[in-house]
Amino acid sequence: MARLLLRGFDIRKGYLNTAAQGQLIDDLRPILKAAPLFRPVTPSGKEMSVRMTSAGAVGWVTDRSGYRYQSRHPKGGAWPGIPEMILNIWRNLASTERDPDCCLINYYNEGARMGLHQDKDEADFSWPVLSISLGDDALFRIGNTTRGGKTESIWLNSGDVVLMGGPARLAFHGVDRIRHGTSKLLPKxxxxxxxxxxxH
Structure with a gap:
């Protein structure tokens, strides 16, 4: 495992080995069955290219009403619990004081991307955001705490974990593209x- 610090982003390359990645996918299967992936729409009415769902006490959603956390899936059911293995990654790298309320699950197929954005719908920015990559490589772009200016990019591979805290907590970031077929972790x-x- 290699550790990189890029603009305050704490990037743990190869944090999860192949067996651990496979176990995480197995843990996600019942979540995706209970809370199916859906394609969200931004408040402006634009359909996002990723599909998403969540686990935890609340899930992050977006629609014409805005960006927010809510306690139920758009189809009405409660979000499933966050698997213990995922919580342990948080406890090992982010905090032992408090577990996360939400595990947002984004699925990128070929051609999907995520524009530069800030994670700012949370009540307290002193807690970090922890990101886990599984499957195909993604070109991750890191910007500044305000829009514009120079950005830097790094390829994230399956098993990489990124911690966004401190000065990096409100930095703009996004995914420019997916290198389809670079991982065999997901059957499709x-x-x-x-x-x-x-x-909260």
């Missing part, structure tokens, strides 16, 4: 990104 290809957040 694509990338799953898990982000753990303290929402």
């Amino acid at each position: 290809g694509g990338r799953i990104n898990l982000t753990l957040r303290v929402a």
Whole structure:
């Protein structure tokens, strides 16, 4: 495992080995069955290219009403609990004081991307955001705490974990593209990104 610090982003390359990645995918299967992936719409009405769902006490959603955390899936059911293995990654790297309220699950298929954005729908920015990459490689772009200016990019591979805290907590970041077929972890290809957040 290699550790990189890029603009305050704490990047743990190869944090999860192949067996651990496979176990995480197994842990996610019942979550995706109970709370199916959906394609969200931004408040402006634009459909996002990623599909998403959540686990935890609350899930992050977006629709015409805005960006927010809510206690139920858009189809009405409660979000499933966050698997213990995922919580242990948070406890090992982020905090033993408090577990996250939300594990946002984003699925990127070929052609999906995520524009530069800030994670700012949480009540307390002193808690970090933890990101886990599974599946195909993703070109991760890191910006500044304000829009504009120079950005830097790094390829994230399956098993990489990124901790966004401190000065990096409100930095703009996004995913420019997926290198489809670079991982055999998901039977149909694509990338799953898990982000753990303290929402309230």
